Amino acid sequence: MVKSKTELAIKTENLVKNFEVQGSDSVHVLTGMNLEIKRGEFVAIMGPSGSGKSTLVNILSTLETITSGKVNINGVLLKDLTTEELLTLRRSHSAIIFQNFALIDYLTAFENVKLPMIVRGISHQEADVKATEFLETVNLYARKDHLPEELSGGEQQRVAIARALAHEPKIIYADEPTGNLDVVTGMKIIQLFKDISHNMGITVIIVTHDHNAASETDRIYILQEGKMREEKSKKSMKRSSKKR
Numbered sequence: 001m002v003k004s005k006t007e008l009a010i011k012t013e014n015l016v017k018n019f020e021v022q023g024s025d026s027v028h029v030l031t032g033m034n035l036e037i038k039r040g041e042f043v044a045i046m047g048p049s050g051s052g053k054s055t056l057v058n059i060l061s062t063l064e065t066i067t068s069g070k071v072n073i074n075g076v077l078l079k080d081l082t083t084e085e086l087l088t089l090r091r092s093h094s095a096i097i098f099q100n101f102a103l104i105d106y107l108t109a110f111e112n113v114k115l116p117m118i119v120r121g122i123s124h125q126e127a128d129v130k131a132t133e134f135l136e137t138v139n140l141y142a143r144k145d146h147l148p149e150e151l152s153g154g155e156q157q158r159v160a161i162a163r164a165l166a167h168e169p170k171i172i173y174a175d176e177p178t179g180n181l182d183v184v185t186g187m188k189i190i191q192l193f194k195d196i197s198h199n200m201g202i203t204v205i206i207v208t209h210d211h212n213a214a215s216e217t218d219r220i221y222i223l224q225e226g227k228m229r230e231e232k233s234k235k236s237m238k239r240s241s242k243k244r
């Protein structure tokens with residue numbers, strides 16, 4: 001795998017994604033989309049329902065293929081990779097948090113966080129230590145022996161975040177992480193993502209319809225009609241005026 005030094009976690013150039021649907025017109029989701037996200041940034045992606053936000057997250061996390069254009073993840077051009085290298089990149093670079101959390105319902109919070117490490121071949125002893133640490137990071141160690149159904153929505157979201165950390169990812173994607181939560185719990189989750197990004201240096205990309213959540217991030221992008229534009233948030237305006 002050829003690696004180049006880059007400040008960018010993500011760079012797409014002229015990214016096109018069409019879905020071919022049998023017996024119907026193809027769906028043009030991304031129509032030459034350019035996006036640059038720096039390493040360690042906390043970013044929100046917004047945009048109307050159906051604009052392609054989830055599709056984009058699936059592409060960036062290599063779960064979905066592209067029609068044309070370039071996708072560069074941490075300096076690695078995806079199309080240069082073999083299937084095996086793609087799999088390694090998927091396992092070692094990114095973690096996705098899905099809206100329904102996708103926790104395993106018969107495993108406790110602790111076991112849900114520990115499992116990805118066991119799958120990666122980490123010893124039980126080390127995985128126990130790290131699972132403890134990640135549950136402490138999300139302030140949920142006290143609930144470690146609870147099954148998902150014995151946890152509130154916000155607590156399940158935090159287990160899902162701890163499990164994402166267990167992948168030791170460079171990039172975390174969270175698709176509508178506050179969608180099912182009350183406002184206060186949602187903002188706590190956003191704060192947690194902010195801490196993870198700014199203290200652990202992990203690039204965190206959230207997809208959200210929630211303007212309050214988005215306003216906590218370093219940068220807001222809007223996906224519309226297949227293209228991405230940056231929304232000038234109060235923070236980014238402050239940043240650019242500082243530079244001048």
Ligand SMILES: Nc1ncnc2c1ncn2[C@@H]1O[C@H](COP(=O)(O)OP(=O)(O)OP(=O)(O)O)[C@@H](O)[C@H]1O
Binds near residue numbers: 054055
């Ligand atoms: N596998 C597929 N086959 C065909 N069309 C698809 C497929 N997946 C998604 N689409 C279409 O692509 C478009 C983008 O879908 P996507 O799920 O990325 O939207 P979104 O921005 O995440 O929307 P939401 O805010 O509602 O979650 C939609 O019009 C959808 O119907």
Ligand SMILES: [Mg+2]
Binds near residue numbers: 053054055175
């Ligand atoms: Mg979606």
